[in-house]
Amino acid sequence: MIPVCRLEDLPVGESVRIDTVPPIAVFRTEGELYAIDDTCTHQDASLSEGWLEGCLVECPLHEASFDLRTGQPTCLPARRPVRTHRVTVDDGVIHVHPAASADSAA
Amino acid sequence: MRTVTVVGASLAGLYAARELRAQGFDGRLVIVGEEPHAPYDRPPLSKDFLTGRAAEDRLALSDPEETRELGAEWLLGVRARGLDARGRTVELADGGTVRCDGVVIATGASARRLPGPAPAGVHTLRTLDDARALRADLHGGRQRVVVIGGGFIGAETASSCASLGHDVTVVEAAPLPLLPQLGPELARACAQLHERGGVRLLTGVGVTGLREASRVGPEPGEGPGPRVTGVALADGRVLPADVVVVGIGAVPNTGWLAGSTLAVRDGVLCDGGCVTSLPQVVAVGDVARADGVRAEHWTSATAQPRAAVRNLLAGRTLEHARPLPYFWSDQYGCRIQYAGRRRAGDTVRIVSGSPQDGRFLAHYERDGTVTAALALDMPRPFTRIRRELARAETRPTPGAVVGAVGAI
Numbered sequence: 001m002i003p004v005c006r007l008e009d010l011p012v013g014e015s016v017r018i019d020t021v022p023p024i025a026v027f028r029t030e031g032e033l034y035a036i037d038d039t040c041t042h043q044d045a046s047l048s049e050g051w052l053e054g055c056l057v058e059c060p061l062h063e064a065s066f067d068l069r070t071g072q073p074t075c076l077p078a079r080r081p082v083r084t085h086r087v088t089v090d091d092g093v094i095h096v097h098p099a100a101s102a103d104s105a106a
Numbered sequence: 107m108r109t110v111t112v113v114g115a116s117l118a119g120l121y122a123a124r125e126l127r128a129q130g131f132d133g134r135l136v137i138v139g140e141e142p143h144a145p146y147d148r149p150p151l152s153k154d155f156l157t158g159r160a161a162e163d164r165l166a167l168s169d170p171e172e173t174r175e176l177g178a179e180w181l182l183g184v185r186a187r188g189l190d191a192r193g194r195t196v197e198l199a200d201g202g203t204v205r206c207d208g209v210v211i212a213t214g215a216s217a218r219r220l221p222g223p224a225p226a227g228v229h230t231l232r233t234l235d236d237a238r239a240l241r242a243d244l245h246g247g248r249q250r251v252v253v254i255g256g257g258f259i260g261a262e263t264a265s266s267c268a269s270l271g272h273d274v275t276v277v278e279a280a281p282l283p284l285l286p287q288l289g290p291e292l293a294r295a296c297a298q299l300h301e302r303g304g305v306r307l308l309t310g311v312g313v314t315g316l317r318e319a320s321r322v323g324p325e326p327g328e329g330p331g332p333r334v335t336g337v338a339l340a341d342g343r344v345l346p347a348d349v350v351v352v353g354i355g356a357v358p359n360t361g362w363l364a365g366s367t368l369a370v371r372d373g374v375l376c377d378g379g380c381v382t383s384l385p386q387v388v389a390v391g392d393v394a395r396a397d398g399v400r401a402e403h404w405t406s407a408t409a410q411p412r413a414a415v416r417n418l419l420a421g422r423t424l425e426h427a428r429p430l431p432y433f434w435s436d437q438y439g440c441r442i443q444y445a446g447r448r449r450a451g452d453t454v455r456i457v458s459g460s461p462q463d464g465r466f467l468a469h470y471e472r473d474g475t476v477t478a479a480l481a482l483d484m485p486r487p488f489t490r491i492r493r494e495l496a497r498a499e500t501r502p503t504p505g506a507v508v509g510a511v512g513a514i
Contacts, residue, residue: 043147044154044436049485051493060485061434061441062404076124077408079169 004094015057017048024085024096027052027068034068035085035096042078107207107386107419108133111196112178113186114212114359115139117147118391118407120167122210123176125415135178136204138196140213142183143234144168149404151237152262153436157269158241165234186213189366193384208418210411211363211374211382211389215356215402220254225318227334228350231263240351248272249348252337254313256283256297258435260353264305265437267351275306275345277337282309288444291454292468292480295461296442302464303438312340316350356402358393373400379423380414386421388414397428405432430496440464441485445492446478458487467491 002018004026010016015027017038025038025048034055038048045061052058056074058065064078071081086097110126112119115137123137139145146165154160168176181198188197189209196204217230229240240263244251249272253264256278268274276283282293300307317336336344360370368382369375373395376382380389380396391407394400406429413427432445452470459466459482467487470478476495481488 043150044160046485051486051489058489060443060489076121077167079172 002096004096007089007092007094013052015048033087035087036071037082040064041080041082109206110208111136111204111206112210113138114214115145116214119212120145121408122212122390122411122415123178125411127176129415137178137180138186139182140185146234152231152259155237156266186362189363191367193387209387212391213359213393215358215392218355218357220352225332225334230352231259243349250346251349252345252347253351255353257353261437263351265303268303268305278309279312299438299440314338314340317344377423378426379417380410380427381417381423388418390414401431403433430499440483443481443488446495448478452477
């Protein structure tokens with residue numbers, strides 16, 4: 001379980017990258033928190049710098065789009081999912097629970 | 107339409123094949139590729155592939171499952187050498203022919219070379235084989251690398267070579283690299299990255315030739331013949347070089363169309379919907395000059411096939427494909443992103459960050475509207491303006507975004 005930041009420090013529509021290996025991106029949408037692997041499965045780009053729209057994040061480099069709820073790509077050029085991670089808020093602090101292994105999304 | 111041949115098995119060709127199936131074409135699909143490789147992505151070749159950070163399997167654009175689903179006949183390692191006058195038969199270099207009802211021309215472009223035979227140690231960087239050869243030549247110890255041309259391929263290659271510990275010089279004939287693309291202010295900002303990365307940048311000086319030496323005993327795996335030793339400049343200097351990379355642009359692969367009736371002028375001429383003078387022949391990607399514009403952008407190659415295939419299957423132009431120009435470059439640990447349609451004389455306004463800090467977003471403006479944007483390491487604000495620019499083009503008055511949207 002990795003503490004990320006206080007809930008109020010991550011406004012709606014924003015995201016933060018945590019330097020795990022591999023890095024994880026945490027997003028706050030309207031009413032929900034999501035965590036996925038930060039690196040686009042297509043090429044080296046940080047999804048935490050991507051464009052958030054509803055439950056989708058668009059890669060800042062090639063417009064691949066991922067569903068934050070499932071990690072599945074919703075359009076090309078990405079063809080493989082990113083891992084999703086559980087997020088909790090404990091005492092006002094966002095925590096990420098990294099998924100067990102790097103290949104669990106395959 | 108019973109048979110469609112896609113000539114070219116790279117990004118645009120693969121996307122065209124996908125579109126054909128996605129839009130319901132269930133006939134025979136033949137894909138002809140000059141290179142022996144399955145479709146791969148070229149942008150990493152000058153970056154992570156060259157530095158060894160990304161292995162070859164990371165370059166694949168498709169996977170076995172998709173390949174199976176496409177149900178195409180792949181003719182790889184075979185060059186197309188002709189298209190008959192009616193555009194119904196693709197002739198192959200091995201003597202074979204493919205008769206078809208529709209043709210997608212996606213033959214891309216080739217790296218422009220220096221005139222004359224190239225001695226060993228001189229490289230271009232366009233194909234996987236090019237990148238393999240350059241990578242192999244950069245092994246073993248610090249080498250003197252001279253990159254001819256300061257465009258994106260040149261800059262990325264220089265950056266990769268520097269990160270591998272080599273001694274790198276970039277030679278650019280123009281007063282600044284990327285001057286026509288970015289204008290003086292921002293071309294200067296990007297040029298500063300070379301210095302920050304420990305690479306010498308020589309500008310305003312042309313290359314007159316290469317120096318070479320014959321070798322008594324070539325290295326294992328190398329053929330006989332001379333090896334490059336230096337690059338001669340117009341001002342009389344000679345830059346010593348162990349490895350030379352020529353990054354002076356690309357020329358569209360249209361030679362094979364000489365016997366066809368298609369009009370070719372620095373690309374295959376087609377309308378805004380990528381349809382050539384023959385309604386059953388369309389052109390996409392680097393080789394296509396659509397509505398007067400030939401764009402060597404990754405996103406053009408992926409965006410054009412949708413409209414091109416729709417028009418091909420309809421037999422007439424129903425849809426235009428004029429994606430907002432967008433390109434990016436990763437060099438010296440920085441990500442440069444550009445989108446829009448800048449024209450010479452547009453005003454540059456830095457809206458966030460500063461070039462001195464190596465992190466900024468700049469707008470190009472004309473008559474109070476934003477025409478284009480360039481960012482260095484500012485991906486999210488850049489995406490915002492890129493989307494605004496794209497949206498503005500679909501509005502009734504295309505071409506500009508009201509300046510006030512720049513509330514970043």
